[in-house]
Every structure is written in structure tokens, then in C-alpha cells.
Amino acid sequence: MVELWDGLAQAFWLVVTADSELVEIALRSLQVTLTALLVACLIAMPLAALLAVSRFRLRRVVIATLNALMGLPPVVVGLIVYVILSRSGPLGVLALLFTPTAMIIAQVIIVVPLIASIAHQSLRDLWQEYHDLLISMNVTQTQKMQTLLWDARRALLTATLAGFGRAIGEVGAIMIVGGNIDNATRVLTTAIALETGKGEFALALALGFVLIALTLLVNLCIHWLGKTEREGRW
Amino acid sequence: MSTLFPLQIHEAVTRRHGKTLVGPVSMTLDGRGVCVIIGPNGSGKTSFLRLLHGTARLHSGSILWSCSTEEARRRQSFVFQHPVMLRRSVLENLLYPMLIRGFRGKAAQAQAEAWAERTGLQDTLQRPASVLSGGEQQKLAIARALVTKPDVVFLDEPCASLDGRATREIETILTEIKAQGTGLVLSTHDMGQARRLAETAVFLLRGRVHETGNAAAFFNRPKTKAAQAFLNGDIVE
Amino acid sequence: MKRVTMLTVIGLIWATGSLASDVMRMAVTTSFHNSGLAEVLLPELRKDLDLEVQLLVVGTGQALKLGEAGDVDAILVHSKTAEEAFVESGYGTHRRQIMYNDFVFIGPSTDPAGLSDMETAVQSLQNIAEAEATFVSRGDDSGTHKKELSLWEDANLDPGSFDRWYNAVGAGMGAALNTASAMDAYILSDRASWLNFGNKGDLALLFSGDPVLFNQYAFLPVNPARHDHVKADLTDKLEDWLTSDRAKELIDSHTIDGETLFVFNAQPAD
Numbered sequence: 001m002v003e004l005w006d007g008l009a010q011a012f013w014l015v016v017t018a019d020s021e022l023v024e025i026a027l028r029s030l031q032v033t034l035t036a037l038l039v040a041c042l043i044a045m046p047l048a049a050l051l052a053v054s055r056f057r058l059r060r061v062v063i064a065t066l067n068a069l070m071g072l073p074p075v076v077v078g079l080i081v082y083v084i085l086s087r088s089g090p091l092g093v094l095a096l097l098f099t100p101t102a103m104i105i106a107q108v109i110i111v112v113p114l115i116a117s118i119a120h121q122s123l124r125d126l127w128q129e130y131h132d133l134l135i136s137m138n139v140t141q142t143q144k145m146q147t148l149l150w151d152a153r154r155a156l157l158t159a160t161l162a163g164f165g166r167a168i169g170e171v172g173a174i175m176i177v178g179g180n181i182d183n184a185t186r187v188l189t190t191a192i193a194l195e196t197g198k199g200e201f202a203l204a205l206a207l208g209f210v211l212i213a214l215t216l217l218v219n220l221c222i223h224w225l226g227k228t229e230r231e232g233r234w
Numbered sequence: 235m236s237t238l239f240p241l242q243i244h245e246a247v248t249r250r251h252g253k254t255l256v257g258p259v260s261m262t263l264d265g266r267g268v269c270v271i272i273g274p275n276g277s278g279k280t281s282f283l284r285l286l287h288g289t290a291r292l293h294s295g296s297i298l299w300s301c302s303t304e305e306a307r308r309r310q311s312f313v314f315q316h317p318v319m320l321r322r323s324v325l326e327n328l329l330y331p332m333l334i335r336g337f338r339g340k341a342a343q344a345q346a347e348a349w350a351e352r353t354g355l356q357d358t359l360q361r362p363a364s365v366l367s368g369g370e371q372q373k374l375a376i377a378r379a380l381v382t383k384p385d386v387v388f389l390d391e392p393c394a395s396l397d398g399r400a401t402r403e404i405e406t407i408l409t410e411i412k413a414q415g416t417g418l419v420l421s422t423h424d425m426g427q428a429r430r431l432a433e434t435a436v437f438l439l440r441g442r443v444h445e446t447g448n449a450a451a452f453f454n455r456p457k458t459k460a461a462q463a464f465l466n467g468d469i470v471e
Numbered sequence: 472m473k474r475v476t477m478l479t480v481i482g483l484i485w486a487t488g489s490l491a492s493d494v495m496r497m498a499v500t501t502s503f504h505n506s507g508l509a510e511v512l513l514p515e516l517r518k519d520l521d522l523e524v525q526l527l528v529v530g531t532g533q534a535l536k537l538g539e540a541g542d543v544d545a546i547l548v549h550s551k552t553a554e555e556a557f558v559e560s561g562y563g564t565h566r567r568q569i570m571y572n573d574f575v576f577i578g579p580s581t582d583p584a585g586l587s588d589m590e591t592a593v594q595s596l597q598n599i600a601e602a603e604a605t606f607v608s609r610g611d612d613s614g615t616h617k618k619e620l621s622l623w624e625d626a627n628l629d630p631g632s633f634d635r636w637y638n639a640v641g642a643g644m645g646a647a648l649n650t651a652s653a654m655d656a657y658i659l660s661d662r663a664s665w666l667n668f669g670n671k672g673d674l675a676l677l678f679s680g681d682p683v684l685f686n687q688y689a690f691l692p693v694n695p696a697r698h699d700h701v702k703a704d705l706t707d708k709l710e711d712w713l714t715s716d717r718a719k720e721l722i723d724s725h726t727i728d729g730e731t732l733f734v735f736n737a738q739p740a741d
Contacts (some may be wrong), residue, residue, distance in 0.1 A: 126321075
């Protein structure tokens, strides 16, 4: 219990004094995760829309696979990405191991199934509603997908936030592929793991509170952005 | 006049899960004025409209417009019994059919506003379509179906769940657009509405055209027993 | 307006991060990192050589693997036999001794196995085994783990045959110390990790000083003949610096709680 209060107090001072190291790793956390999230959305959203509107042979297989991959253990993703990006691996020449880019790649792999699955569920429901109308209007496949993605954007925001939560709090994979290098690939979660390892529970907790606060802040920002268009409730 | 018509239907059949919903049907529609499809529940009115519109699968036979099927498809629209509202504002719902045709900007805006005006929705333009009343939603659906100036509009029991006032308003709109030369093919349960609007009547029974002809003649002196019974309000199956 | 604000924020997030002109990667052991010596040496390196050394903090086993795969430019570890095998297999060009520290036995302050009265490390282990006192082993193929295993061997004991009192946790030094603290167990640790450990609980340093517990750190540059992307020029510069008088002064004067941790013992270049 003492550690909890110490942690809170330390978190408070770290934030108040804008500790330069804290600011750096917090910004790097955001940089890695937001980039991964952007890339993941660009992959997952069209995929979800495609799965909602088209009927191809492997569709069910893809959906089942995505659902299963939602529970993909990040450590395994990390290991696979590590082996591939290692200098001795197939993509070793890219020299990406132990860089933020490697961490972004791992996070993209981890969150794409999650975002695509959640997005697909809401798009599928909307597609049932819109199906007759859009078929009657003779819209193209691309237009169907665009229409669904636009009109379901609130639900997609939820999917995105779920992806953000999973990515920013992830430690197993980015620890492996990033290497937790000070000044280069250390982010909040790996720093927490490091401090815990040193038995510095109060500092680890402090970083944990900062992580929670940051997550809340980003969530609020995204909701606030979403409200810029006043369209009432749907 | 449009070059869509005459529409020639020859031995057209549509099935679902192995059950024949409509057909075989053979007839010719000239597209003048309002063609009303009547018949008891389950007689295939909706399937028949969808078959003509091209959204129900044609299993055998043929449905031939006087122009190519693609062109015909572009020049018609459909209004459902339960209006499907896009989760957008009224204005955006009206703009949507033009948007997917690549028609946007000031002209599209003006056209959408003109139709909102004609259907009495001009004060609701910025509101979400989903908060409109049932009657307003159906008027919006009709306006949205008309905003691309189709040559023919299919309407599947458009007033089925509406009250008298909304029904009257919609009939007024339909009469107006009929006067401008747009062909209407409409199914209805409301015999009063059928009599008020129809030029041609098609009586469906068990998926087939049981009797068809000039509406006035049909309603005054139906030739078949089933049609007589149906118009008398008896139960026909 | 809101969008502009957001874009500005995102832009600021992206604008972070600037590096020294030369960057190289070195795998080091947890014990070296926990000593805090890195925080002393790295800034000086940056100042003297304009060289940024990125540290991957891992166990000796993984450090050697990273070197074999060519994912780092050099390694700094403490497991002589494994290091020699590494050089022999051609993964490293050579092995250069830098400094040493020592291992210590940590255990519950009540000391049920009576370690504080022992003369040698081997005796200590025999006592622990006899008393079947709870013991935590790194069990992660690290240098510390290898040291522990060789000590058991010297004591003619086989950890494989031990009962439940012997716990191989498969974790780094800090995590293993956390476990030992929670279990009130004995554990072999390097002195630096122990001194810097923040969760000592009821644990205490019970035995140290046996020369067999000395822990030699060596620097091994990865062989550029095997991995041509390795920054051999930078590892050369780093090696020269690590074996210089400047490094000697920094290493020898580094203390935690007034205790000296490392003894510089690099031989000048021939």
C-alpha cells in the first residue's frame, strides 16, 4: 500500500516537473502507438468493409481467423517479428530490429485483427440495414464500402480506441523487437517492466499512472474531435 | 417520353430456397401513368416489383426493357415499404443518389433542396433522417428516389404503415410526378388508393398474374371470380 | 480550429528525437546495467567520442545470441568459457578484459543455513543444500546463472536432483531478486544489482569475498567478416576508450552507498 501512495506522489512530481526523460518516453509511446494505429486502421477498416459487403469463398475463413487472431499473444508476435527482422533473418538487410519501426510493425500485427473484427461487426449490422437500398441504387462495391465506413464512423471510432488501448499498454512484443534501448526504443510500458525488475516499485507505479493518464487523455481527445460534427445521436 | 418502355416480361420466374415466389409471368407494361399491383398477402407483390427492378434474381424467362439493362437500371428507382434511412442528415440523404453518380456541388445542392421543398421537408434539412416521423421518412425516401429524375419508380406499399394525412400527402406527390411523365409501378393493400391512382391494374394471385387491364374497367367489372371476391373484401388465397 | 490544434500536437510528438552522429549497439548484461555504471560511462562517451552507444540489456546467453546473429556491434558480458567459444566459432574477433566485480550470496537475515560463518562459496552452497533452505536460481542461461551452476558443480551437487526448495525462475537479476524477497530465499547476485535493488525486504548480504566469486567482464566486438554491416571502426574506438586511463578513473571511482563495485583490469594494447 505504501508503494501505491509513493507511486502516486512520484507520478505527480514527475508530471509537475515535466521530467525530461519521462516526457521523452511518453512522447515515444504516443509516436509508436499512434503511427501503428494509423497504419492498422488503413488496413483493418477497408478489410472489415470488404468482408461486410462482398461474398467470396474464403470470407468465413478470414473472419474466423481474424476473430481467433484477436487473442494473439503479443509475445509470440514479437518473437516472429524479431526472427524475421534479425540480421540473420529474411528481412535482416532492412536493419529494422531494435528501432521504433520494428515496434510499430509488431503493434500493427497485434491490433489489426482486433480493429478489423470489431469494425466488421458494426459494418455487418449496418450493411443489413442498408443492403436493399444500396443494391437498388446500383452502387459500386467501392461506394458500398465508402458509405458503410462513413456512416458507421462512430462505431469505428470505438474499434480504433480499443486498438489504441491494446497497443499502448502492450509490453511483451515491443520489449522483444525494440530492445528497450534508452533514448531509442524505451517506451512507458518497457520502462515500467525495467523499473519493476530493479525492484523500484514506486517509480514503476508512477510510470503506470502516467500511462493510464495518457491513455485517458488520448481517449478524451479523440472523443472531443469526434464531436466537432454535431449530428445528434444515431 | 422515355425509351425504357415497353417493358416486355416473358415467362419470368423468381425462386427462393426452391420455392417459386413469382411466375411464370408474361406481360407487357407500357409505362404510362400508374400501374398498381394488388393481391392478397403472399401473392408475390414485393417479389414481382423486385424482379422488375432487377434486385430479385431472374431464374428463368426474360425481362426486357427497350434499352440496355444497365441503362434501364440507372433510370429507375425503388421505394421500400419500410424506408431505409442513411445515418445522415436529411440533406445528405437527398444528395446521396447524386453523389454516387458523381454529381455534386451547387447544382446538386439546389436539386436536393428543391425536392425537400416539394415534399415539405425544407425545415428538416440539417436534422438526422432517423429522427423524422414515419410519414416524413417515407416522403424523404420518395424524394430521394426522385432526385435523380428517374423514368420509372417502383413503390412497394409506400403508405402501408402511415396514417391518413401522410398517405394523402404522399398521394399528392405521386399524382404530381405522374403528371410530369414519370412512370410509377406501385403495390398497395389500400383499394381506395389503388382506385385513386391507377391507370393500369395488375391482380396477382399465388405468384401469377391472375388478371390485368385498364384500372377503371378492372375495378368496376373484374372478369375473374377471384378478383371479384378480392375486391369484395373476401378472403382469397 | 480543433483540427489545427490536434495536428500541431501530433506534429510536436513526431518532432522528437535527435541522435549523436555515430550510433552503435552493444548488448550488455543486466548486472552491468543495474550497477548504474552505464549512466556514468555513456554520457562521457558521447562527450569524448561523439558516439552514442545503444545498450540492449539482456542475459549473457541472449547477448551472445545477438552477437551471433549480428544484431549488435559488440557485447560486454561476464562468462569466460562462453566468450571463448564465441570467439573460437568466429563470431567475435577477440576478447578483451575490461574490469571485474564480484558475486555475493543474499539470503534471509535470519540466515537458517548459517552462511555468514562460512569460509568459501562452496561451503555456503553445501550448507544451503543440507538445510534445504529455499533458494532462487536465475535459470535463464545468463552469466550469473552459469556461475551458480559451476559453483554447484564445485560443491559436487547437482541442481537437477534438488527438491522443491530449489526454484529456477527463468528471469533477469531484478525479477529473481524480487522473487527471492517474496519467498525469503537465498540467491546468488552480483553486488551491483543487489546494492541498487529497491525491494530488499528481509534480505541481507550474507557471504562474499571468496576469489572464486570474482566476475570478469570482457568486451567482444562482433566479427565484421561474418556480418559486414557491423561498425568495426566504432567498436575499435569504443574498445580503445574502455581500456584507457579515462575509463579506468571512471570505473574505479564508481560507487553505490559508498561501496566500490568494479575493479578496472584492462591490459594496455600491445
